[in-house]
Amino acid sequence: MIEIQGLTKEYDGRRVVDDLSFEVRPGVVTGFLGPNGAGKSTTMRLVLGLDRPTAGRALVGGRPYAELAEPLRQVGALLDAQALHGGRTAQGHLRWLAASNGLPERRVGEVLAQVGMAEAAGRRIRGFSLGMRQRLGVAAALLGDPPVLLLDEPVNGLDPEGIRWIRTLLRELAAEGRAVLVSSHLMTEMALTADHLVVIGRGRLLADAATSAFIDRHGRTRIRVRAVDATKLAALLGGPGHGLDAVEVDGGAWEVTGAEPERIAALAAEHGVVLYEIAVRQDSLEEAFMRMTADSVEYRAEAAA
Numbered sequence: 001m002i003e004i005q006g007l008t009k010e011y012d013g014r015r016v017v018d019d020l021s022f023e024v025r026p027g028v029v030t031g032f033l034g035p036n037g038a039g040k041s042t043t044m045r046l047v048l049g050l051d052r053p054t055a056g057r058a059l060v061g062g063r064p065y066a067e068l069a070e071p072l073r074q075v076g077a078l079l080d081a082q083a084l085h086g087g088r089t090a091q092g093h094l095r096w097l098a099a100s101n102g103l104p105e106r107r108v109g110e111v112l113a114q115v116g117m118a119e120a121a122g123r124r125i126r127g128f129s130l131g132m133r134q135r136l137g138v139a140a141a142l143l144g145d146p147p148v149l150l151l152d153e154p155v156n157g158l159d160p161e162g163i164r165w166i167r168t169l170l171r172e173l174a175a176e177g178r179a180v181l182v183s184s185h186l187m188t189e190m191a192l193t194a195d196h197l198v199v200i201g202r203g204r205l206l207a208d209a210a211t212s213a214f215i216d217r218h219g220r221t222r223i224r225v226r227a228v229d230a231t232k233l234a235a236l237l238g239g240p241g242h243g244l245d246a247v248e249v250d251g252g253a254w255e256v257t258g259a260e261p262e263r264i265a266a267l268a269a270e271h272g273v274v275l276y277e278i279a280v281r282q283d284s285l286e287e288a289f290m291r292m293t294a295d296s297v298e299y300r301a302e303a304a305a
């Protein structure tokens with residue numbers, strides 16, 4: 001588990017992580033979201049002891065990273081998959097990591113197989129595609145079989161098959177009881193991968209909630225309707241008096257916000273309007289996220305700055 005408590009980081013007096021507190025729990029994929037420059041990478045670097053906090057602390061398994069006896073056995077990380085020595089082979093790179101961290105060499109073959117790279121074990125990294133580098137980075141993170149994993153934008157630049165592979169792997173790793181923190185800009189992907197979300201803006205915590213609760217809270221539910229007689233439907237929903245928030249969207253279809261489908265169906269029946277489509281549409285995570293950040297005082301302050 002990762003515990004972040006009052007974490008603050010300033011660069012030249014500018015606060016980029018601001019009194020952040022949250023937990024990354026075992027058995028769950030936690031998505032780490034925020035606009036560009038929100039402080040996600042800085043937070044991850046602070047957890048990994050690559051930078052020192054100005055205030056507060058980040059604990060992995062109850063200890064600061066610097067105090068971990070065998071760090072790779074405690075936490076695995078994928079930060080920048082491009083930062084690899086091109087002259088080494090995949091196997092050579094992992095053997096060197098294993099040897100310098102007191103890990104058994106058999107893990108090298110195991111993790112290469114786990115990420116589907118057994119065939120490429122003897123090839124030099126400089127000839128690897130972005131997807132292969134990403135897989136090798138994940139293999140390195142898994143080398144010490146750690147209970148905690150941190151991945152910064154692991155699906156950046158991957159094709160749909162690679163994205164799907166990362167999603168499945170992360171869900172499996174969490175199902176094994178590991179704590180997984182993953183940042184991404186791809187909201188659709190996060191909605192499919194993360195059980196829980198931590199959202200930050202301008203270094204501050206904006207939300208810490210289950211993904212479904214976040215969408216329920218910040219997204220809207222709309223009911224889409226179409227009628228056999230579009231003019232009658234327009235007169236009903238567009239007219240005053242029924243107290244519905246209704247707008248015409250396309251080709252005679254209407255969307256009603258903030259009402260139960262039963263109420264709309266009953267209203268239509270009462271006025272003799274025959275519906276042939278009535279569908280409940282929940283906002284996507286992206287729509288909920290955009291509404292949430294637009295509503296957030298902190299984020300508006302940032303946008304105005």
Ligand SMILES: Nc1ncnc2c1ncn2[C@@H]1O[C@H](COP(=O)(O)OP(=O)(O)OP(=O)(O)O)[C@@H](O)[C@H]1O
Nearest residue numbers: 011012016017034035036037038039040041042043
């Ligand atoms: N070493 C540093 N020195 C000075 N400023 C820094 C340093 N590292 C990061 N920053 C600044 O801190 C802010 C947060 O950056 P960070 O990379 O953590 O954000 P992020 O949420 O990961 O953004 P992105 O999604 O764009 O990767 C940015 O304004 C960045 O310029």
